[in-house]
Amino acid sequence: MKITYPSQRLSLRFFMLMLLLFGLQVAYGLLLAAQQADPTLLAGTLNFNVIRASHLTLGILWIVCGFVGATLFVAPLLARRDIAAPALVKLLFYALIAIVIWNVSTQVLSMRGEAGWWLDQPWLINGLEYLEGGRIFGFALLVGFILLAFIVLRTFPPVKQWNEVHWGLGLGISALVLVWIFGLFYVSRLDLQEYFRWYVVHYWVEGVWEVIHISLIGILIVLMFKASVRSVGFAVFWGITLVWLSGLIGNAHHYFWIGTPEFWQFWGSFFSAMEPVPLVFCFWHIYLDAHANKRPLENAPAFYFILGSTVLELVGAGILGFVMTFALTNAWSHGTWITAGHGHLALFGTFGMLGIGAAYWAVPAVRKAPDFDQRLGKLGFWFLFTGILGMALSFAFGGMVQAYVIRILGLEWVGGDVAPAMGVFKLTLPLFGFLFAAGAAIVIYDLATLGKPAPVPSEILPATGWRRPLSGFEAGIWLAFICLFGMVITFSLLAFNLPRVRVEGDPTLPYLLGGVGYLGLFGVTLGFVLRFTASLGARLRTPAPAAPTPDLSVAT
Amino acid sequence: MSCSSEDKNCETPRRNAALIVLVLMAVIFLVLSAFSFVDSRGQVTPDQISYKGFSADEGKRVFQAYNCMGCHTIVGNGAYLGPDLTKEYKHAGPAWLEAFLPSAGSWPTAAAVRTHLATPEQLALAEAASWDDYLAKYPGSGERIERRGGQPTHMPNLAFREGEVAKLIAFLKYTSAMDNEGWPPAILSGDLQRRLALAGGAQAAAPATSSAAAPGAAAPAVAADPVKQGEQLVASLGCVACHATDASRKVGPGWGGVYGHEVELADGSKVKADKDYLRDSILKPNAQVVAGFPAGVMPSYEGQLKDDELDAVVAYLASLSDKKEQP
Numbered sequence: 001m002k003i004t005y006p007s008q009r010l011s012l013r014f015f016m017l018m019l020l021l022f023g024l025q026v027a028y029g030l031l032l033a034a035q036q037a038d039p040t041l042l043a044g045t046l047n048f049n050v051i052r053a054s055h056l057t058l059g060i061l062w063i064v065c066g067f068v069g070a071t072l073f074v075a076p077l078l079a080r081r082d083i084a085a086p087a088l089v090k091l092l093f094y095a096l097i098a099i100v101i102w103n104v105s106t107q108v109l110s111m112r113g114e115a116g117w118w119l120d121q122p123w124l125i126n127g128l129e130y131l132e133g134g135r136i137f138g139f140a141l142l143v144g145f146i147l148l149a150f151i152v153l154r155t156f157p158p159v160k161q162w163n164e165v166h167w168g169l170g171l172g173i174s175a176l177v178l179v180w181i182f183g184l185f186y187v188s189r190l191d192l193q194e195y196f197r198w199y200v201v202h203y204w205v206e207g208v209w210e211v212i213h214i215s216l217i218g219i220l221i222v223l224m225f226k227a228s229v230r231s232v233g234f235a236v237f238w239g240i241t242l243v244w245l246s247g248l249i250g251n252a253h254h255y256f257w258i259g260t261p262e263f264w265q266f267w268g269s270f271f272s273a274m275e276p277v278p279l280v281f282c283f284w285h286i287y288l289d290a291h292a293n294k295r296p297l298e299n300a301p302a303f304y305f306i307l308g309s310t311v312l313e314l315v316g317a318g319i320l321g322f323v324m325t326f327a328l329t330n331a332w333s334h335g336t337w338i339t340a341g342h343g344h345l346a347l348f349g350t351f352g353m354l355g356i357g358a359a360y361w362a363v364p365a366v367r368k369a370p371d372f373d374q375r376l377g378k379l380g381f382w383f384l385f386t387g388i389l390g391m392a393l394s395f396a397f398g399g400m401v402q403a404y405v406i407r408i409l410g411l412e413w414v415g416g417d418v419a420p421a422m423g424v425f426k427l428t429l430p431l432f433g434f435l436f437a438a439g440a441a442i443v444i445y446d447l448a449t450l451g452k453p454a455p456v457p458s459e460i461l462p463a464t465g466w467r468r469p470l471s472g473f474e475a476g477i478w479l480a481f482i483c484l485f486g487m488v489i490t491f492s493l494l495a496f497n498l499p500r501v502r503v504e505g506d507p508t509l510p511y512l513l514g515g516v517g518y519l520g521l522f523g524v525t526l527g528f529v530l531r532f533t534a535s536l537g538a539r540l541r542t543p544a545p546a547a548p549t550p551d552l553s554v555a556t
Numbered sequence: 557m558s559c560s561s562e563d564k565n566c567e568t569p570r571r572n573a574a575l576i577v578l579v580l581m582a583v584i585f586l587v588l589s590a591f592s593f594v595d596s597r598g599q600v601t602p603d604q605i606s607y608k609g610f611s612a613d614e615g616k617r618v619f620q621a622y623n624c625m626g627c628h629t630i631v632g633n634g635a636y637l638g639p640d641l642t643k644e645y646k647h648a649g650p651a652w653l654e655a656f657l658p659s660a661g662s663w664p665t666a667a668a669v670r671t672h673l674a675t676p677e678q679l680a681l682a683e684a685a686s687w688d689d690y691l692a693k694y695p696g697s698g699e700r701i702e703r704r705g706g707q708p709t710h711m712p713n714l715a716f717r718e719g720e721v722a723k724l725i726a727f728l729k730y731t732s733a734m735d736n737e738g739w740p741p742a743i744l745s746g747d748l749q750r751r752l753a754l755a756g757g758a759q760a761a762a763p764a765t766s767s768a769a770a771p772g773a774a775a776p777a778v779a780a781d782p783v784k785q786g787e788q789l790v791a792s793l794g795c796v797a798c799h800a801t802d803a804s805r806k807v808g809p810g811w812g813g814v815y816g817h818e819v820e821l822a823d824g825s826k827v828k829a830d831k832d833y834l835r836d837s838i839l840k841p842n843a844q845v846v847a848g849f850p851a852g853v854m855p856s857y858e859g860q861l862k863d864d865e866l867d868a869v870v871a872y873l874a875s876l877s878d879k880k881e882q883p
Contacts, residue, residue, distance in 0.1 A: 043712040048626065049623045049627045110622055111712075113621040113717070128620060129626070186617075190734065195589070195592070241575070244578055245577065248578070258631045261591065332741075335633070340636060399636075407741055411751060414637070505745040
């Protein structure tokens, strides 16, 4: 856990910016949760849509910051040389700060309806979900992505020497630019606009971020467990290929109700139902790589977050995406909190945790503090992990009630009918939000101050009972239960189609199945991560044999 | 399989095959996409729909400028605080939207909606023959007036510029006309009373609150005192959705301290707010607009009020002449 090339230090500032934006996003999120409970809060001063716009954009920007930090940290290892244009990296950093300030401060214009129309484009704000920034923001970010791609590709060796990891990261970083372009023009038709808007949102997450995610996880696994680049490269290639095979047409699950033809319901349901396959594959690989050798775990917080990222990718993105991917289930989940549960668990779980995990690997290395106190980091992980699971649970249950009230009973008076019915879950949401915010505060404080060596010799726990090594068979059982509860949730949404629910108005069956499914799924998820980390507990903090940083650029 | 992942002879053809399948999928996706937007499908487009001379496209620009998607969903996408807007036009109709949007902080009363159905042109715009026909054609309007009229909403007032409300209605008329493959699903769970009973149990047993239930207007009988009668009228007409009873600004100017004092008009001239000025402002609201407020927001109440009712409203406004602040 030390840096090999001086320019790896450039990653540090992006991790710090990431933490700052993360904190800001969490603060905005708490405000949103408070406004969901009491919509008069700050009404007229900072309307819900202003705060939500910043909450979403900050979410995108801090995840990108984490990607940039992690990429800058590993690019020299992949290239066997320093970063090609350090001056450009610094420019990118300050430009990113300027973009953030610009975007957060322009969103208030939506309260006065000033989009800055000029040449048929909205230059100040765009007013579309996930694409709230106007063209000035859009083009500035485009330039930023081009700069980043340029820096990474200039640093990398010639294409002929690339292995799968180079390809994954290189393609992912370059595709950031390509996909963003589809959000940079005004479309008059609502159906066509939504068609292209999902190019950005879906293909970013499913096509580009996922690729960067798989590559970075692969690299971090090599660094942490000294796994062979060849085996990780194999996982990276097939992970990415399966993501694209399922996700390319899988985008059609967004084309069910936007005014596009009915045939998308077949294509979308079929292909996007296969989207969990690559995630199961990655899930399995992190088990294999973590347990293939019995090396001690040098950096527990980094691994915890990487594990959390892979598990929540499967549960939040994979399973919770799967349950609402069929036209027959999506008709009920669409436009409700059920999708917000999926969104929060998938986005923070998969990409947010990766950024934090990468920071926990890079920051001690850059600050030359391999013996840092790991307790706060682990504590922060559990707060964040249980907090986000609780939030997703509140969204899911609130969403089921919402779907029943608005789609089955046809009551759309939010203040009079819908919000009172959802009441409890509008309160548990900020409650778990506070738990999550506490975790965020711990992690931000820890990473910002990390560096003062405070080695605490922890006792080595015996590897028996709950802490015995995790066998492949047992991991398979956990996985089977995750899938089983996913099926239960799917059936709970399918049950909305029954005459008993639709005509007689009896929600018992969907509520019961949903209650069992979500509680079971999140319980198993929590249990699995507890078990996995406990099984590594026996390998914690044992003095690591000094090993050189593995050569990531080998041909495979 | 005898072929391991380490064996290049096996792995390379396997990888090439996967990439070929991927290209095939991209082709399928693009072909399906091209078929999605051909004219022969008959999907409605924004250039086919207009309202009061504004195109749906102009409305879409206003929709984006106010980031409506940041609270509402449209075709199910957006935020989940407010209701879905896709079929709003079909549900509540243009007159209800005209009454609601300028003062979104409060639910419109029956009288407020009727001011937008007073003339034959307005009825023609709503494609309704009469008030009753309107209520039948747009089922959501009657339900909303009955259950919510005069009460506060959870939506903040937005200071729409002249024409922006009509543009938004044009956009919502377009989205209502869209074919969304049957989404949102049809409601099959019975009439409103039954559905309310299912949602909340006891609360539905009570009769729906009348639109006159605003504070200070509880007595159904017409008060003898013109000031009291005026107070009842401004509540039932929904005037208080836009006007505060003190000097503060809501959507329009507050009434407190107006009567008998000079007000500055948009054209820079000054006029004394006497009985005649207030009467004219209710009947022809766009003739003499107060400085700092956009014209075209307030509807005319011509034909909505009898002469003595108009006097009562003005008498009530006069009673607020020295009420600068809320007690």
